[in-house]
Amino acid sequence: MTTLDSRQQATVDAAQVAVQSRGYWATVGVRIRDDKVTVACGVVLALIVLSAIFADLIALADPYKASMIKRLAPIGTDGYPLGADEMGRDMLTRLLYGGRLSLFMGISPIVIALAIGGTLGLVAGFLGGRVNMAIMRVMDVFYAFPSVLLAVAISGALGAGIGNAIVSLTLVFIPPITRVTESVTTQVRSLDYVEAARASGAGNLTIIRVHVLSNVLGPVFIYSTSLISVSIILASGLSFLGLGTEPPEPEWGLMLNTLRQSIYVNPWVAALPGAMIFFTSLTFNLLSDGLRSAMDVRL
């Protein structure tokens, strides 16, 4: 093979690039590490999730054990570090246990909606045309209702209970996830690298698997993370309205509801479940913001 001037030139160019290449995920990792807010949020969120999972190991008391004497005990009462609720149950224990249901009811609808809505959006965006039209117009129907109203209406129709609450929340989150996936997929589909893959003879499934999915999943995943906070609030809202979990089950939304009457007697204790909901959704939101900027390919 003959030697070419242009080749030698390029090799020189290459030698000048001193920076060693890092993999994509390694770059993302470094960016997250440098972002203090995201790291802090990750730590707080991990603490909340872990304390919910290991509630029976951490908690000192029985979450269902009531005490007439300790009703609405203030924060700092001996044996009740975060006070007691209107039935005299230990708030700290109930908040820890409540995290299990609240997080489960907040996250599982998003996971299911991501699987369903993501698939629908991918199909609509990649195939385009009439398929896109059919899927997206159906989603538009759901968009006509405010999400809270829709969740309440579906839950009300299905009846109270954790399962039904999850079904209704899933239905609420499918349309927005479908729409975001569809718009990202449509954008990716028209890029030259998809054309080039088609030109190399690859079938639709291979193109989706290798070239489309990896570029669509990131933004959709980040969007879904930001929806978790909404989902936790909606799930708590359903419980608050008596459409989600039922007493005496500890769940943040339900606890907020039952403590509502005591807000003038002991506002600090009554506000605790609300504070938990607030912090959890806030950290989810900030975390998704941090991931969004860390995963930006163009930076």
Place this chain on the structure above:
Amino acid sequence: MTGPGHLPERQEALLAVRELRKYFPVRGGILNRTVGQVQAVDDVNFDVQPGEVLGIVGESGCGKSTTARLIMHLIRADAGRITFDGEPVRPDDTAALREVRRRMQMVFQDSYSSLNPRLPIEDTIMFGPRVHGVSAKAARTRARELFSLVGLDPSQFIRRYPHELSGGQRQRVNIARALALEPRLLILDEAVSALDKSVEAQVLNLLQALRRELGLTYIFISHDLNVVQYMSDRVLVMYLGKVVEIGPTTAIYNRMQHPYTSALLSAMPSMDPDQRTETPPLVGDPPNPIDPPPGCRFHTRCRFAEDMCRHTEPGLEAAAGVQADGSHLVACHMRVAGSGHSLAPD
């Protein structure tokens, strides 16, 4: 009707394009009905001989890229026949189309958007061979060879991502990707237009060297006339979806026949101060391709347009008395003997 549409398909042609047509529907109104059609490519005929470089030039929007995508079957033609390597390409036969796509590949203009940002460039190059059933190990070895072939040091580059490369390096990767399937025909759609001049020259030299070494055939699409002159053996000039002139590069550049070609070439920047462009060679924009003018499509901007040009569409015919072997074809009444145009030769 006269013209090469009815010429026998010459046996030796690597690619023969006959009566190729693509109209894009223009939708509008509340019912999304088709209100018009952009005649992007209309009755285009040409051959590409093995080992040659056919340059395609024309203003933006004249159908150059659409022609490229039609040949690659990335978009479906409304009409026409494409024969590759002696066999007609049937767009409905998936297996045959896959094989044809292996033997002709394309390099796109935008070097960034034609590489998957989430894949290391090695994986991008391996993708084509993997699709065609080559083992991962063989594909990896092939990718390394290709990196050296296009002048990128494999040990430095293989695991990099597209955003870590310069424009010229990315375009080399795109060329390597296209070569990975060992094609015979490479369609270069404005492949160097986005590069700066020094890098452009490097990539052009690389393309020339690859062509010599691998015996490749190129269709070289560009709006840069200097580059086309440097690269091509033959040149095809398009205007509003039609071929207006085709012939050997020297004939086109020195003895151009079509008034549009003259205008295009006189717009070519020159280093010679005596060759200054004094008057704008063409005025106005090309007419709307949704509703192209009747007759000769160029008559609205042509200095020599006469009545017949507004009514009768000229066919692509051998230019009278320029190239004895009939390899220089032009679609202009003015150049056809006895056409009725006042400037036509007798």
